[in-house]
Amino acid sequence: MRAVTDTLIITQRQLRLLTRVPEVLIFSTIQPVMFVLLFRYVFGGSIDTGQPGGYVQLLMPGIFVQTVAFTLAGTASGLAEDMKKGLIDRFRSLPISQSALVIGRTLGDSLLNIVVLAVMGIAGYIVGWRPSSGLLNVAIGFLFLLFFGYALSWVGIFVGLSATDARVVQNVSFLVTFPLTFLSNAFAPTTGMPRALQYFAEWNPVSTMVAACRELFGLENQFGATAGSFPSENPLLTSFIYMIIIMAIFIPISVRKYKRAAD
Amino acid sequence: MKSVIAEDLVKTYRNGAVRALDHLSLDVEEGTVLSVLGPNGAGKTTSVRILATLLRPDSGRAMVGGIDVIKHPEKVREVIGLSGQYAAVDEILTGWDNLVMFGQLYHLGKKASVARAEELLERFSLTESAKRPIKTYSGGMRRRLDLAASLIVKPKVLFLDEPTTGLDPRGRQEMWSVIEELVKGGVTLLLTTQYLEEADQLADEIAVIDHGKVIARGTSDALKKQVGGERLEIVVESHNIAKTMEVVANISGNKATLDEGLRLVSAPVSTGAAALIETLRSLDDAGIHPLDVSLKRPSLDDVFLSLTGHAAEEKKEEAEVGGRRKKAKK
Numbered sequence A: 001m002r003a004v005t006d007t008l009i010i011t012q013r014q015l016r017l018l019t020r021v022p023e024v025l026i027f028s029t030i031q032p033v034m035f036v037l038l039f040r041y042v043f044g045g046s047i048d049t050g051q052p053g054g055y056v057q058l059l060m061p062g063i064f065v066q067t068v069a070f071t072l073a074g075t076a077s078g079l080a081e082d083m084k085k086g087l088i089d090r091f092r093s094l095p096i097s098q099s100a101l102v103i104g105r106t107l108g109d110s111l112l113n114i115v116v117l118a119v120m121g122i123a124g125y126i127v128g129w130r131p132s133s134g135l136l137n138v139a140i141g142f143l144f145l146l147f148f149g150y151a152l153s154w155v156g157i158f159v160g161l162s163a164t165d166a167r168v169v170q171n172v173s174f175l176v177t178f179p180l181t182f183l184s185n186a187f188a189p190t191t192g193m194p195r196a197l198q199y200f201a202e203w204n205p206v207s208t209m210v211a212a213c214r215e216l217f218g219l220e221n222q223f224g225a226t227a228g229s230f231p232s233e234n235p236l237l238t239s240f241i242y243m244i245i246i247m248a249i250f251i252p253i254s255v256r257k258y259k260r261a262a263d
Numbered sequence B: 001m002k003s004v005i006a007e008d009l010v011k012t013y014r015n016g017a018v019r020a021l022d023h024l025s026l027d028v029e030e031g032t033v034l035s036v037l038g039p040n041g042a043g044k045t046t047s048v049r050i051l052a053t054l055l056r057p058d059s060g061r062a063m064v065g066g067i068d069v070i071k072h073p074e075k076v077r078e079v080i081g082l083s084g085q086y087a088a089v090d091e092i093l094t095g096w097d098n099l100v101m102f103g104q105l106y107h108l109g110k111k112a113s114v115a116r117a118e119e120l121l122e123r124f125s126l127t128e129s130a131k132r133p134i135k136t137y138s139g140g141m142r143r144r145l146d147l148a149a150s151l152i153v154k155p156k157v158l159f160l161d162e163p164t165t166g167l168d169p170r171g172r173q174e175m176w177s178v179i180e181e182l183v184k185g186g187v188t189l190l191l192t193t194q195y196l197e198e199a200d201q202l203a204d205e206i207a208v209i210d211h212g213k214v215i216a217r218g219t220s221d222a223l224k225k226q227v228g229g230e231r232l233e234i235v236v237e238s239h240n241i242a243k244t245m246e247v248v249a250n251i252s253g254n255k256a257t258l259d260e261g262l263r264l265v266s267a268p269v270s271t272g273a274a275a276l277i278e279t280l281r282s283l284d285d286a287g288i289h290p291l292d293v294s295l296k297r298p299s300l301d302d303v304f305l306s307l308t309g310h311a312a313e314e315k316k317e318e319a320e321v322g323g324r325r326k327k328a329k330k
Helices: A002-020 A022-043 A055-069 A071-084 A087-092 A100-126 A135-162 A166-182 A195-203 A205-216 A235-259 B044-051 B095-105 B110-123 B139-149 B169-184 B196-202 B220-227 B238-252 B273-285 B300-308 B313-324
Strands: B002-013 B018-029 B033-037 B059-064 B080-083 B157-161 B188-193 B205-210 B213-218 B230-235 B257-259 B264-269 B292-296
Touching: A002 A022, A002 A100, A002 B095, A022 A055, A022 A100, A055 A071, A055 A100, A055 A135, A055 A166, A055 A205, A071 A087, A071 A100, A071 A135, A071 A166, A087 A100, A100 A135, A100 A235, A135 A166, A135 A205, A135 A235, A166 A205, A195 A205, A205 A235, B002 B044, B002 B188, B018 B033, B018 B044, B018 B059, B018 B188, B018 B205, B018 B213, B033 B044, B033 B196, B044 B059, B044 B157, B044 B188, B080 B139, B095 B110, B095 B139, B110 B139, B139 B169, B169 B188, B169 B196, B188 B196, B196 B300, B205 B220, B205 B300, B213 B220, B213 B300, B220 B300, B230 B238, B230 B273, B238 B264, B238 B273, B273 B292
Parallel strands: B033 B188, B033 B205, B080 B157, B157 B188
Antiparallel strands: B002 B018, B002 B059, B205 B213, B230 B264, B230 B292, B257 B264
16 A cells, blocks of 8 residues: 555656646657658658548557657656666665655656647647547557557666666667667558568567557558568557567566666 | 664675775764764765665675664665765755655655645755755755755654765855754764764764775774874974974973974974973973964874875865766666
8 A cells, every 4th residue: 555655656746847847748749749740741742541531540640659659768768867866865765665666657657648649639630630430449549559658668767777877868768769660660651661671660569559559540551561460460469468578577677676776 | 772783894896896895894872973984985875875775785784773774674764864965856846845745755644744844944944945946956955955855754863975075165064053953953873974074073973984994983082192192383483493492392202393484393292281381381481472372183184194094185086076976886
């Protein structure tokens, strides 16, 4: 019970930080909204999707996934910052549940994702995004996205605890997430990629997530060389397995690493 | 009763290549202040981190408030307060936010946390800046808030790791008076410092550490005695120097030395103030009126120099640069 209260107090701290520095919230929503507008109007005209509703229908799931993937960087750099300032030492010297700080942070970052996804959804709607699968499926899609962000924030915890400098954390996280989001089906169909890359893109968790969201939002996924493979046939299941694997690995090692942060 | 006991603590980094603590032992009597004095890199922070449950020693034993630090860290955390070298508070949040949050983490409940936060803000003269983010605070204010955060639940044992490092003289003075007040209140305090003056001013007892072990320990007076007695120093007019040296040598029983430029005659004495009075009387009888007279007790600087063979202050610059990265040391 005490562990739950401790965790909630830490989560509350994350939220309070947002109210004290509203810029964080503003910029974490402006950036994805900017991506929506840029891709929608710059590439939208030249990519033929062959589906009703145009490029924006395919684009939105891609941008949603990319945005929640960046949770990794946010969690990692926030934690690295706390480490650098010695704040972690204070928390670790308190009589509180030792995992409260890391769990609280992952929850807080997920709550931020709710706000960001809501703003993006509205922006998408304004520029023509109309999911055709009904409210329930759309809601499940968003839950799925939040869950994905949550799993990745545990990777962020590990990265944040491993790094020695907050700026390095930011760079490393982007170095990982950027290629992953672009070597995928997020912004353009994989059919135009070299064959080897198509296989990589097909198994890339970002792709399976995007494909899963597209399915939930009532779209048909397009595949080239990889049509018929397991991830392309079962994107939802594959993504789910990925998330479970990520959490099964990173929750225990992150908590362990946190408890021994200074040894 | 001993509130803090450390026995034979060993801690090495990088697979034994760096020996931070080398069989360090110390203890603090309940209700007293022990100052752990040493240059940067001597092992001060490592000792505090072990006693405050943040770090596990490679070997050795540590008890705080009668509880085994290694076996029951969670129980130790309930009786200690820790305030480190770096103000470990959330910079973005306000002073009020921070104290209320820490109060809640001590399970005081929201209402009691608010009441306690306001009380502490008042006590540390931070009420006016309570609603400002910490990043707008001066160095001294940050440290005071950090100290306040470690006092939310009255700790049985308080650890202060270099509480005034990096503060300007005014900030240091403010911190000292706050700490002195705490000490009057009867807290058991283990304080690390690289400032000799600070140890002299705040501590009942001093443990001098270097290269991870305690090399001397005792009260400030006892340590000074260990280095040697006092020195009588007298400045006179040039034409009186010869006679003065004679008088001083007589009373001291040792040969007097002369600093010609300063016209300063000095000699070690063992009887302290009595020797001073006797000397003045003899000089007066001889019709000599000294320009300046003093009885110099050895400073802690002298103590440190004679114990370690190097001055404590000389490593200070390294401390400012090297101190910053210490947190991330694996």
